[in-house]
Amino acid sequence: MQTPGDFDLSRRGVLVGGAASVAAATIVPAGGADAAPAATPASPPTAKVRFDVNGTARELELDTRTSLLDALREHLQLTGTKKGCDHGQCGACTVIVDGRRINSCLTLAVMHEGDRITTIEGLGLPDKLHPMQAAFIEHDGYQCGYCTPGQICSAVAVLDEIRAGVPSHVTADLGAAPQISAPELRERMSGNICRCGAYSNIIDAITDVAGAKA
Template identity: 60%
Template sequence: MDAQIELRVDGQPRALTVDTRTTLLDALRDRLGVTSPKKGCDHGQCGACTVLLDGRRAVTCLALAVAYDGAEITTADGLADGAELHPMQQSFVEHDGFQCGYCTPGQVCSAVGMLEEVHANHPSHVTKDLIGSIKLDDEEIRERMSGNLCRCGAYVNIVAAVREVAR
């Protein structure tokens, strides 16, 4: 069964017809040609497909496209302002927070979403003090970014990139 949906992807309205079983990741990549989110595990375990969905980070390989009709989707490509990189993107470049780069778009989107969660005082599993603002130390960053895997092992540089933007 097909359904017509509209998504706002990186600020642009995009209408398409999808099979109701189509994942948001497949709709973005295969139907709309948006290749920033990557298909890594296709099981919601690696985070390579992470985007900001209505401002919150989400893995798109587990989301059905029809469930997000009318949603605002921001990919790593949509974070930049023209030729000017988003501060998180720039920090990843400066701290060499990638090697092969496959996971990088998901890492960047996750980091941006994670900082919004911290700003809203959403605790994580390792948050020590739930009263007051959250101290974003390396342990807290690692815990909050744990849903995004880097098969190359660039974690030290990823944490440094996130830490710099968090300051």
């Protein structure tokens, strides 16, 4: 009959022997006719894209999977446009393309050949702010400021939409011509989320600019 000590020793031997067998079976030979060549990773496809960004012609060669947001931030260093959700749900990445606001995280850069793109950097300068930027400051239309570039770009485009008579759900339901009112602005700005909750001040800022330009 085995003593406890003998049993432990033989059990340890079984485990060690089994591990050695597995290791030997999985060793890949370093050379020889049967050795598989190492796979070389394929380079991602790239393409050149030319567009106008804030009044300047730019040309980039990009991985075709690069979003417009990443092209602006990582390749052109225009970091005013923010990456929030990266799923088109928060509006922090809003830019204006050929007069229309879009979520730059949801579109590929190569899809915008020849387009005219305006980011927050192209709206105004520190010593000459765009009226919407000045209004956001005056009305405290921000707190942490992370969503503010997207909010401002969207707000600028919203006023252009209203003046052009582009309907929203509110005006479609009312069956009336677009009006620059708080409900109308809230509806049109609903794609831009402010996690700090500065919504009422944002509406005040937009209303101020709309009144000045009326």
